[in-house]
Amino acid sequence: MTLKDDVHEFLESRRARITPAMVGMPVGGGLRRVPGLRREEVAMLAGVSVDYYNRFERGNLAGASEAVLESLARALRLDDAERQHLFDLARAANQGPVPRRRRPATPLRSGVQQLLDGMTGIPAFVRNGRMDVLAMNDLARELYHPGGDAPEPTNYARYLFLDAAAHEETADWDGMATDTVAILRQESGRAPHDGDLAALIAELSAGSAEFRAMWASHEVRFHRNGVKHFTHPAIGQFDLSFEAMELPGDDGLTLIAYSAEQQSRSHDALALLSSVVATAREDQRR
Numbered sequence: 001m002t003l004k005d006d007v008h009e010f011l012e013s014r015r016a017r018i019t020p021a022m023v024g025m026p027v028g029g030g031l032r033r034v035p036g037l038r039r040e041e042v043a044m045l046a047g048v049s050v051d052y053y054n055r056f057e058r059g060n061l062a063g064a065s066e067a068v069l070e071s072l073a074r075a076l077r078l079d080d081a082e083r084q085h086l087f088d089l090a091r092a093a094n095q096g097p098v099p100r101r102r103r104p105a106t107p108l109r110s111g112v113q114q115l116l117d118g119m120t121g122i123p124a125f126v127r128n129g130r131m132d133v134l135a136m137n138d139l140a141r142e143l144y145h146p147g148g149d150a151p152e153p154t155n156y157a158r159y160l161f162l163d164a165a166a167h168e169e170t171a172d173w174d175g176m177a178t179d180t181v182a183i184l185r186q187e188s189g190r191a192p193h194d195g196d197l198a199a200l201i202a203e204l205s206a207g208s209a210e211f212r213a214m215w216a217s218h219e220v221r222f223h224r225n226g227v228k229h230f231t232h233p234a235i236g237q238f239d240l241s242f243e244a245m246e247l248p249g250d251d252g253l254t255l256i257a258y259s260a261e262q263q264s265r266s267h268d269a270l271a272l273l274s275s276v277v278a279t280a281r282e283d284q285r286r
Helices: 003-018 039-045 050-057 066-075 080-093 110-118 138-144 154-162 175-190 194-208 208-214 267-286
Strands: 124-127 133-136 226-234 235-246 254-259
Touching: 003 050, 003 080, 039 050, 039 066, 066 080, 080 175, 080 226, 110 124, 110 133, 110 254, 124 138, 133 138, 138 226, 138 254, 138 267, 154 175, 154 194, 175 194, 175 226, 235 267
Parallel strands: none
Antiparallel strands: 124 133, 124 254, 226 235, 235 254
């Protein structure tokens, strides 16, 4: 899959979801050959020529000005994450051909590890844009790997789509998988020449029909906050809120931290999780 393919399929998929009625256009008579807007209709909404828009859908965003990209984003009704993805794709197109290369692993600073270890009442971990899990604190480890019986996955996407146990072990597999693919798609626009990311996507595509279907949708989204569903063998089912915070001093790294509302079932579950971790620590000391 090339950058031109990504641009073409992203724009085509966004165009297909918008009906003429959604943008105040008359449907007109006769059978429409496309499920959404025609190319000439998008061009009119964006204020560009049909030939210019056709160039975009052929996968060539090179030279498109910020004003044109903004007009295109409005015409296609892109949300903030999709707009950012469009600008990332355009930035990559303006760089010209660049061979894919391995990106050196970003070392985890000792200060970040100290921060994780100091968050004793909150599950937290650090990942990069490829969904490599670089570090966890004890609560996050117990949250994702109860009892420590299974090895920690070094890559969460690989675990979700290629580990046969993931469906059973993940309380909300569909939600987790959808978010994970959207994060990877966003990262592929931000870092299109990342050889490790390209290799991961190829591996997931070859090994999982579910991943291939989700990847083909070209969904992108910001993963900044929300709610995750968990099931723990000793605690049961509960929900935790999360905040995703990019580490400004560590390019591409994100810290994910979970919390629960005071005096809620989830807050009690989090306290029980802390008790499980404390008991395990005590057992290790004996």
